[in-house]
Amino acid sequence: MQDGFVQYSNARVEGCCFWYGPKTDSNEFAITHLVFPKQINKRQNFTVPPEAVGEMSAATRPLSLINRAQVHAHPNRWVEHSPYDDEHAISRKALSVVLPRYGASIRAWPRGISVHEFRNDAWRRLKSRQASQRIQIVDGQIHLIDLR
Numbered sequence: 001m002q003d004g005f006v007q008y009s010n011a012r013v014e015g016c017c018f019w020y021g022p023k024t025d026s027n028e029f030a031i032t033h034l035v036f037p038k039q040i041n042k043r044q045n046f047t048v049p050p051e052a053v054g055e056m057s058a059a060t061r062p063l064s065l066i067n068r069a070q071v072h073a074h075p076n077r078w079v080e081h082s083p084y085d086d087e088h089a090i091s092r093k094a095l096s097v098v099l100p101r102y103g104a105s106i107r108a109w110p111r112g113i114s115v116h117e118f119r120n121d122a123w124r125r126l127k128s129r130q131a132s133q134r135i136q137i138v139d140g141q142i143h144l145i146d147l148r
């Protein structure tokens with residue numbers, strides 16, 4: 001899972017990826033695909049150009065996958081949503097996950113990781129237990145789509 005972030009943690013820049021899964025009616029869901037779009041990475045932020053967002057849609061639509069979460073990493077252990085994150089979230093329908101330390105160390109999901117949901121006009125952080133209930137991640141069963 002964190003392998004895709006190695007280049008960012010080595011370069012000490014923020015990076016992002018997107019979690020996709022099959023359609024369900026429930027608000028609990030499994031993550032089956034991990035997508036890394038082309039992106040511009042800086043020490044304190046990152047950008048996904050519009051054409052890179054288009055490439056992600058083109059890669060995931062034929063598989064009937066929907067975007068479940070946008071995932072990005074912060075430089076340190078601080079994993080709250082910044083005002084920049086509130087402004088620049090690519091979608092308010094997907095959850096927003098923040099990884100600590102440039103994504104270098106992800107141990108037991110969701111420890112040390114924050115999950116935010118846009119609800120009632122604001123981004124709110126889910127409790128750890130809610131996050132692990134809502135999102136099922138089975139290690140070794142996630143397909144990587146690397147568009148970089």
Ligand SMILES: [Zn+2]
Nearest residue numbers: 072074082085
């Ligand atoms: Zn951020």
